[in-house]
Structure formats: structure tokens, C-alpha cells
Amino acid sequence: MKVAIVHYWLVTMRGGEKVIEALCDIFPDADIYTNVYDPSHISEKIKSHKIYTTKINKWPMAKKMYQKYMPFMPNALMELDLTGYDLIISSESGPAKGVVPAPNAFHLCYCHTPMRYLWDMYHEYFRKSNAVVKFFMKKMIPNLRQWDVMSSNLVDHFVANSHYVASRIQRYYNRKADVIYPPCDIDRFISNPRNPQDFYLFFGQLVGYKRADLAIEACIQSGRKIVVIGDGKSKEAAKYKKSGLVTFTGRVSDQEIAKYLSEAKALLFPGIEDFGIIPVEANAAGCPVLAYKDGGALDSVAEGKTGLFFEEQTVPSLIECLDRFEKEEALFANRQTFTEHVQKFSIQNFKNSIQKLCDERIRL
Numbered sequence: 001m002k003v004a005i006v007h008y009w010l011v012t013m014r015g016g017e018k019v020i021e022a023l024c025d026i027f028p029d030a031d032i033y034t035n036v037y038d039p040s041h042i043s044e045k046i047k048s049h050k051i052y053t054t055k056i057n058k059w060p061m062a063k064k065m066y067q068k069y070m071p072f073m074p075n076a077l078m079e080l081d082l083t084g085y086d087l088i089i090s091s092e093s094g095p096a097k098g099v100v101p102a103p104n105a106f107h108l109c110y111c112h113t114p115m116r117y118l119w120d121m122y123h124e125y126f127r128k129s130n131a132v133v134k135f136f137m138k139k140m141i142p143n144l145r146q147w148d149v150m151s152s153n154l155v156d157h158f159v160a161n162s163h164y165v166a167s168r169i170q171r172y173y174n175r176k177a178d179v180i181y182p183p184c185d186i187d188r189f190i191s192n193p194r195n196p197q198d199f200y201l202f203f204g205q206l207v208g209y210k211r212a213d214l215a216i217e218a219c220i221q222s223g224r225k226i227v228v229i230g231d232g233k234s235k236e237a238a239k240y241k242k243s244g245l246v247t248f249t250g251r252v253s254d255q256e257i258a259k260y261l262s263e264a265k266a267l268l269f270p271g272i273e274d275f276g277i278i279p280v281e282a283n284a285a286g287c288p289v290l291a292y293k294d295g296g297a298l299d300s301v302a303e304g305k306t307g308l309f310f311e312e313q314t315v316p317s318l319i320e321c322l323d324r325f326e327k328e329e330a331l332f333a334n335r336q337t338f339t340e341h342v343q344k345f346s347i348q349n350f351k352n353s354i355q356k357l358c359d360e361r362i363r364l
Contacts, residue, residue, distance in 0.1 A: 118145050162298075264282075
């Protein structure tokens with residue numbers, strides 16, 4: 001069976017690229033297609049495959065400005081010649097699924113999320129854009145939405161990384177999707193000893209929808225210490241630091257992340273994520289997660305076993321959750337409960353699930 005893997009762009013190694021690595025293990029002879037490719041930031045495992053790009057890869061500053069070229073990616077994808085491939089697996093959160101398969105090929109789309117800047121987060125992106133970008137957004141987004149919906153008809157079967165994303169696929173594309181959780185390297189956290197200290201942890205980019213502000217304000221107002229790990233700058237950083245309760249680390253190494261997860265009382269996860277691999281890593285380290293009750297956290301956190309949920313994205317609601325957690329903290333002392341919970345997010349479970357699905361669907 002000849003296999004093609006289509007990924008939106010290969011310019012960094014994040015969650016989507018970890019999925020590609022796992023797919024490379026399942027299909028060691030697969031070819032990879034992408035819009036933009038920067039080999040200096042991509043793993044050796046991915047680079048060992050034949051990698052083909054669309055015409056956009058040759059455009060000026062493509063490796064840095066690739067997102068600016070997004071309106072041109074639909075046509076570039078449709079120009080790719082995938083004749084001769086029996087199985088096409090598209091990895092979708094930017095434009096990827098819009099390739100044209102051969103009549104007898106099977107197209108499986110692993111969807112991290114329908115493009116958020118076209119749909120549910122459009123207005124947030126629009127508000128934060130300058131006048132020039134807003135002008136082009138008004139002109140281009142309607143056509144991109146039409147293409148996004150129409151290109152879903154080129155997919156034979158959708159797989160979502162969470163039930164939250166599956167519901168968004170149903171809403172925007174009117175398609176059902178199986179749920180297969182993305183691969184998480186849980187083994188590098190499971191073996192670390194747990195040694196809780198007197199601080200909470202927020203881990204993620206300091207951007208609006210992550211809601212770092214909510215985690216920080218809840219800790220300051222309740223007199224609790226918090227360590228904030230992640231890229232970006234908070235406009236309120238100076239004010240927060242004056243409290244003496246907030247520590248900003250910026251980006252840290254993988255070893256430091258594991259150490260913080262082993263020592264934090266709990267991870268605070270106040271945003272809405274499509275899946276959110278950080279709560280899984282925290283649970284693998286035996287660290288409870290206090291999460292807003294929405295999005296992918298509903299899949300990744302087992303309430304009362306590996307964490308707690310709070311009902312509203314407000315400071316009082318999170319503080320109430322913090323108080324409840326500290327009263328019930330002894331419930332989260334059984335490391336085995338955490339270890340058993342995270343097995344369904346392992347790399348091997350992802351590989352087995354994808355392989356089984358491909359065997360079943362292609363046989364049909």
C-alpha cells in the first residue's frame with residue numbers, strides 16, 4: 001500500500017508534528033507533503049522520509065511568513081499530484097485536507113481542530129489585527145470558509161483528537177468523527193518521583209485564550225504562589241510581580257518542565273483547548289489538574305481522580321476550586337491512579353488505534 005501523509009506546514013516540532021512522527025512509525029515508507037518545510041527545525045525521524053512541498057515553499061520568507069500565505073494554500077494543495085497513493089492521511093489544523101485524492105484512494109483526516117481563525121476564534125483574531133489585516137480578512141475569510149467546508153467532502157473518514165473537536169467537525173462540516181487521542185510521551189514523566197511544594201503551576205503561551213490572567217489573579221487574590229511557564233509577555237507582569245506570589249520563568253527545558261510538574265501542588269488549566277497535552281503530561285507526573293470544565297480537558301482530566309473542574313471562567317470559581325482541592329488533596333495521592341489514567345494517551349495506544357482504524361476502514 002502506497003501512503004501519503006499531508007501536514008499543513010513543517011516549521012517546528014509541536015503537538016501536530018509529534019502526530020506525524022507517530023504516523024511515520026506506522027507507515028515507514030510513506031511520503032510526506034506539506035506547504036512549507038524548514039528542515040532545520042524538524043526531527044530526523046520526519047526528515048528520513050521523502051518530503052514534497054507546494055509552490056508556497058519557494059515564496060519569499062515562506063519559512064517565517066507561512067501563516068500570511070494561508071489564503072493561497074487551498075489552490076496550492078489542490079495542485080499536488082497524489083496519483084498512485086492508496087491511502088492519504090491529512091493532518092489538519094491549518095490547510096491540509098484539501099488535497100485531491102485519486103478515485104480509488106482512501107482519505108483519512110486526523111483533525112487537531114477545524115481552523116480556529118476561520119470559525120470560532122475569527123472575531124478574536126480580527127479584533128487583535130491591524131487595519132490592513134482586517135481589510136484582507138473581510139475579503140478572504142468568506143471564500144476560505146467555503147473552501148474549508150467543500151474540501152471536507154474530499155475526506156472519506158474524519159478522526160478527531162478529542163470529543164470537543166469531534167463536535168466542532170460535526171458543526172462546521174456536518175461529518176461524524178471517531179476520537180483517537182494524540183500521542184503523548186507519558187513515559188518520560190511516569191518514572192519521576194512526586195515531591196509537592198507550596199506552589200501552583202500554569203504552563204502555556206501567554207496569549208488571551210489560554211487565560212493565564214485568570215490563574216494568576218485567582219492565586220494572588222487567595223494568597224497562593226504560582227509559577228508561570230511559557231513564551232510571551234503579560235501586560236500586567238509588573239503588577240503581578242509586586243505581589244511576591246508570581247514567578248515568570250519564560251521558556252524552560254524539558255528537564256525543568258518535568259521537575260516543575262513533579263513539585264507543583266497542581267496544574268491550573270483555565271483556558272479552552274482543542275485537546276491540551278499539558279494536562280496529560282501533568283497527570284503522567286502525578287500532578288493533579290484544576291481545569292475549566294470545557295474543551296479537551298473533559299477528555300484528559302478524570303474528575304475526582306486526577307483533578308477537579310471549575311464551572312465558570314471567573315476568579316471566584318477558580319478560587320472555590322482551589323479551596324476544594326486543598327480540602328480533598330489526600331484523594332490525589334495515589335500515583336497508580338494517575339498512571340493508569342494516562343495509558344490511553346500513550347504513543348503506542350495512538351499507533352494501535354490508527355492502525356486498527358486503517359485496517360478496518362480500508363478493508364470496507
